[in-house]
Amino acid sequence: MTNLDNFAIPMTMGDWVLIIESVHHNIERMKATDPDAMDEDDLADMYTDQQNLEGLLRYMLDSFEKQYGTRPKLA
Secondary structure, X not given: OOOOOOOXXXXXXXXXXXXXXXXXXXXXXXXXXXXXXXXXXXXXXXXXXXXXXXXXXXXXXXXXXXHHOOOOOOO
């Protein structure tokens, strides 16, 4: 990964949008989870995963915008 100004994995714009939407969907699903219905350890793991996915999503959105000049609209 020598060039950090664009995506290191060459794929079409549509492929990147699908990946970004998938990550966004998983974050939204985690946010909608009832914390009272989970074990404390599982909840802590989920929050860690959620934070990691949010960081990944920000990185992908920023990279997408640099590469294509706009961000994809997320549902």
